Amino acid sequence: MSAASTFVRQVVVDDTDPAISYGPEGWFVADPSVLTKGNWGPIYNGTSHATASTNSTLSFSFKGTSITVKGSVIISTDTNNITDPTWTCSVDGTEIPSNPFNFPENNWPLCNQPQMASGAHTLTIQVKSKGQPFYIDHLEYHPLLEAVFPSAVLVYSDSDPALTYGAGWAQGDGMSTQTAGSNATLSFYGTSATLIAYISGKGPPNAIIAHYTIDGGAPVTFQLTGQSGAQYNQVIFTTPGLPDGPHNLTVTHGGDINHTPLSVKYFFVTNTTTVASTASSLSSTGTSVYRPTSTVLVSPHRAENISSAIDIVGGVGGGVFLLAVQGAIYVWYRRRQRRATGEASMFSPYPMSGSDTARPFVQLSGYFARTRKRGFGATGEVPRPSRAKRASPLVRTVRHEDSGLRLEDGAQRIPEIVELPPGYTPL
Known part of the structure; x- marks a missing residue:
């Protein structure tokens, strides 16, 4: 890490x-x-x-x-x-x-x-x-490390990873420079920043103009007043209110070795709506949140959108999954119903009744259930699962058609013959 x-x-x-x-x-x-x-x-x-x-x-x-x-x-x-x-x-x-x-x-x-x-x-x-x-x-x-707050002011010290320095800066009680045009840039997320400096009082007391820019905008000038003695925690400037979001603040020295140094001890940064890059850090109440770490920060609104998207995708994904399961069950049921109907029409072309027909139908139905994935031939033959060193017997259904003539009640009826295979001993 x-x-x-x-x-x-x-x-x-x-x-x-x-x-x-x-x-x-x-x-x-x-x-x-x-x-x-x-x-x-x-x-x-x-x-x-x-x-x-x-x-x-x-x-x-x-x-x-x-x-x-x-x-x-x-x-x-x-x-x-x-x-x-x-x-x-x-x-x-x-x-x-x-x-x-x-x-x-x-x-x-x-x-x-x-x-x-x-x-x-x-x-x-x-x-x-x-x-x-x-x-x-x-x-x-x-x-x-995992702290989240609705709003706060953070201390960005002179050694903060969010600060980068150009040429001419030296470490003392904070960072300072007397090089003309030398600058330092603070990257932060928030609505304002205040530069706090230490003035040693050992350099030339001559005042000088310096300036800062925000996000590459127009320069804003401020004066570095010469001091005759050491001054701690001096407020150099405070930016005006900024749009809530990420910003780059660049301060540039306007003097040289004959003028007051430009110093950076720390910044007070108002972070009113800062969040970490992970959606898990979001406030459950929907208020602005921030984490005080130096990890990459993103807009809370983007993060809230990410959180909402996660919620929506989760809800939609759950709904799609549920619909898929229901659809699969429905397709399975319809196929089973169609196959059961085909089974009844194949093995029992006419309504059957009585115990003699019930037993072979149940046996055939059970056998069909075990072999339904293998399909049927045009003749209605159902292949029995193979077994080593044993021929695979076939089951044939023979349908006898009558003349279509129906006798009146009381007349002698010609019996209808349905040939069905005998029940087999389970393998």
């Missing part, structure tokens, strides 16, 4: 997602204007939840193999060196490492479990505060 086929992208869960269950005590929507300090970039999607309660909890259930909690860390320390707030993160009741930091930062990993058993898990966070708020911004986790 190739590496690309097992590459699983992280799913981003915003603090406003209803999948996050906030406890009844103390949680509120934070004011984003107070979350602007530090050099780790802006808060995700412009929203954050906070609590300043003495005992607040939240939980999040998921199926995956890792999880990271990110938020804004603002910690105060009193004269006794006691910090506020404090928090404990656990998965399935087992505590995972927390990561407090003494300086204000957004997008900070508050706690992280990079590896865990594949399966269903529940994250729980317990917060204790004496007045300093605790802020949660978003969650990131690796889902199961």
Whole structure:
């Protein structure tokens, strides 16, 4: 199996997602204007939840193999060196490492479990505060390989197989280039993409214009602003809303070694209607679905059509099969009926009655059933199955015709003679 086929992208869960269950005590929507300090970039999607309660909890259930909690860390320390707030993160009741930091930062990993058993898990966070708020911004986790969701935002890292780089790119904290005209292309399925970059601040601070194109369309320019220091998680641009489907996004550097580098740390890609290439991944409710793997992706509408076609073909195939079986039974029955009728007319040209005629008819009928596939000759001879060192006897039916004259009642009748073969001892 190739590496690309097992590459699983992280799913981003915003603090406003209803999948996050906030406890009844103390949680509120934070004011984003107070979350602007530090050099780790802006808060995700412009929203954050906070609590300043003495005992607040939240939980999040998921199926995956890792999880990271990110938020804004603002910690105060009193004269006794006691910090506020404090928090404990656990998965399935087992505590995972927390990561407090003494300086204000957004997008900070508050706690992280990079590896865990594949399966269903529940994250729980317990917060204790004496007045300093605790802020949660978003969650990131690796889902199961076969995961399917109605919609989600995925993280396409700089090493994602969906990213290809032209000449002039170098690996650092992400990928970057100072080569004029150098580009990188992201192939994705969704409705928008956001470029997030790391700016080292070590290069020339001169701003420069770069551009991106979508599916070979008209270039859209954006500015690379020079920075005097390192800046993490910087939002470079977000594409406008795109038609739901596969797209190619190409970013091109417009500067050189005398200007700010173009950098790619990761992309946030909004996948609202993405599915895997197999029809088995389709949503049973008909809603849009996606899988977070790097396998070849197709339009959900095509996939739904494939699923419908499979259903239709299955139904039609079943119906055709049933009709075929019924037709075969009907043909067999008609042939049997015709042969039975021919048998009766051949061996009994006139209606027979009485025990004397019943026995040879049954015997002939049974014999006919055993040899009906061999056919009949023009004389009515029925070949008996051959047996080694023994001649095959023949059975001949002799039909006697009368004059057609019918005597009146009471007159002496001439007996009608029907010659039939004797019953044979079974071989």
